[in-house]
Structures are given as structure tokens and as C-alpha cells.
Amino acid sequence: MAGADRNQRRRGPHRSEAWAQAEARRQRSRAARRHQGERGAPAQAAHRQRAHRTPKKSARAPGAGTSRAARGRDLMRLVEERDAEVPVDAACAVLNVSRASLYRAxxxxxPPRSSPTFRAPSPRRLPEVERQAILEACHLPEFADQPPTEVYATLLSRGTYLSSIRTMYRVLAEAGETQDRRNQRAPxxxxxxxxxxxxxxxxWTWDITKLATMQKGVFLMAYVIIDLFSRFVVGWMVATKECKHLAAQLFAETIARHGIEPGLQVHADRGSAMKSDTLAQLLDSLGASRSFSRPRVSNDNPYSESQFKTMKYQPDYPGRFASAFHGRGWLGDFFAWHNDHHHHAxxxxxxxxxxxYERVAAVAAIRQAALDGAYRAHPERFPNGPPRVRLPPAEVHINPVVTEAVDLTDAGTAVAAIAS
Known part of the structure; x- marks a missing residue:
């Protein structure tokens, strides 16, 4: 009791009451956590799944031209105009509207903020006469193309101090004389x-990858061209260096071997061999156009990068090659397997x-016949009905243009369906 009295005197009546309220809040929080734990892991997982699941139907008026802000206002208007029986959280979940944004709206x-109060100039500010002297000194022919650091050091070595380096920068900035005047390319x-x-x-997409050799720091260069639609390796070469003339030779031989008509598009990154005039002139003469990835964006040429990983992660990949002959032998076997025997996901x-080679229909017919036979023998093993053979995609993209289509009519119907 004596300790409690001392604590009471130390805290005072108000602090003791605040401490009791805080302790009561902690007790309620513990009870809530215990109750949440009693719900069980399956119930909590289902709740999280529902909380993070987006609706299958988008909510935007058909056609382009509606901004994201306008769509958000339209969705919030639908939530506000819902039936009285529809809870706010259910309507927001259907329309994918944040309740916090709704409440904030x-x-x-x-009210607008009042204008800032006037700030008196610093007493350390140089008077206009001295600031003009700094400008005149920087305008001298010997300092016209020099930064303030050079002006400051040169004048100080001559026994003249006008201001600090930072003040020189401030004075020049106020006069609009701090722009970059060097002869360099703009971003x-x-x-x-x-x-x-x-x-x-x-x-066609192509790239060059390094192959390590037995000698440290020495690499072979593997030039690989793949067809974007089929992932078929149409041409490859192993050389001891990266060279624009070798790249042009590889493309000339590959295009002639496959009998490519004008209209081919060649995509690559911005390496020196890819951007070379030698290759550009060859492709232009053959009627082929070029496209390039953005600098430092490897995802702009993903199929070539993925093909290199498939190659270098093979179980029998040597890791290091003894010679260019060794590299050509291993890559020849790998590309033969990749083109003819690798079942691509x-x-x-x-x-x-x-x-x-457009053999998909014939192979798909064989696969479908096998699936049909399996279904006739054991239909109970296929609860979703007769199986169908999956076919390769009809279109293959690099950075496809995605257009959103949101139907506000469907969104309003979804909100109304909650009340029914």
C-alpha cells in the first residue's frame, strides 16, 4: 500500500487516471487478439483472400478518353448512390474502391492557406553594390568560362576577397547565369x-552472350538469333570477339538460308554490334527493319535473355569451354535439342x-486422340469434362499495349446485385 501511495503521489490524480485508461485499452486489445486467434487459420486465410481479391469485371466506361480520376469519381458516385441495404464495405469491394478514399472525399x-508572412532579409546578405561587383568579376574575359570555384581561388590568390563560393553561386543563379553551357548531348x-x-x-530477336573459357578473363562470344513467334533458333555463331562484321555475315547467311522476304523486323538491344552501320546497311538492303530495346532495360528483349538462361542452366552445360571448337560443338548439340525436342512451356x-514449320495441327490431332481415348476409358478421372489440347498462343508480344475497358453499367449492376 505504501508503494501504491507513493506511485499515486508521484503520478498525481490525472496521470493515475490516464494510466488506468491505457491499461484498460491494452486489456481490450489482448482480448481482441485472443478472439481473432479463435477464428482459426482457415477463416483468417479466407478473409485475407477476400480482402485482396479484385473483381473480375472492371468498372470503366467503354472507349478511351476517360481519365483515371474521372473513373474514380464515377465509382465513388455509384457507391454513394447505392441502396440503403447495401453496406459501404460490400459496395467498395465490388467496385474496387478504397474506403479510405471514399471517406476522404x-x-x-x-479553407485555403493564408499567404505566407513576409520574411525579412538576412542581415548577412551582401548589399547590391557588392553583388554587382561579383557579377562584374565573373564577367571578366578570363573568368567568363570558369566556375565560381576557379574565380574564388584566383581572386583570393591575388589578395582579393569578394564573397564565399556559395554566395557567388547564389548571385549568379539570381541573374540566371548558372545554366550548363558545355558542348554535350542532352538526355x-x-x-x-x-x-x-x-x-x-x-x-527475329538476337543477342550476344559470353561463354567462359579455361583462361580467366577470356570469353567466347555466342551470337544467337531466334524467331519470336516460335522461339526457333534460326541462326547462331561462336566467335572469339564481338564484331559488327561477324554479325552482318551471320544475318546475311541466315536470311539467305531461310529465304526471308522483305518485311522482316529484327529486334535487339543497343550493343555496338547491334547498332553498327555495317549491319544497318545490310538489313536495309535486304528489306528488313530494326527495333531496339531501351537503355538498361533487359525486359525489352526477354525472349533472347530467357533462351540464354535455358542454355546455361542445362545439366550438361560445361561452364567453361576449352576452345571455340569446343563451344561450337556443345552449342550445336544444344540448339538441335532445343529446336526439335524441347517441349516449350x-x-x-x-x-x-x-x-x-507449322506442324502444330498434326501434332495436336495426335495428342487429342490420346486424350479422347483416356477419357473414354476413365471418364471419372476428368471431372471437368473431356480434355482439350492446349495450343500455342496466336500472338506473341514484346511490351504489348494494354487498353483498359471498364463498364460502369456492369459496375452498377454488380452493386445492385448485392442487395438482392
């Missing part, structure tokens, strides 16, 4: 490439050769 607009803006192939030999488990 309900708040009255705060370049590169558009995101967007390519779509609907048949073989429409778009991105091609519905068809081989690149099946897609490149």
Missing part, C-alpha cells in the same frame, strides 16, 4: 518498343520446330 474541403528519350508476331519469320509444350 466526404470531408469538406479545407535522350527512348520510346518503349512494342512488337507483335502472328506467324514465323515476322520478327510458352508454346503449350510444343517444340519450336513444330511451331516454326
Amino acid at each position: 466526404r470531408r469538406p474541403t479545407p 535522350q528519350q527512348h520510346a518503349m518498343p512494342s512488337l507483335t508476331a502472328t506467324a514465323p519469320n515476322q520478327i 510458352g508454346l503449350a509444350l510444343f517444340t519450336p520446330a513444330d511451331v516454326f
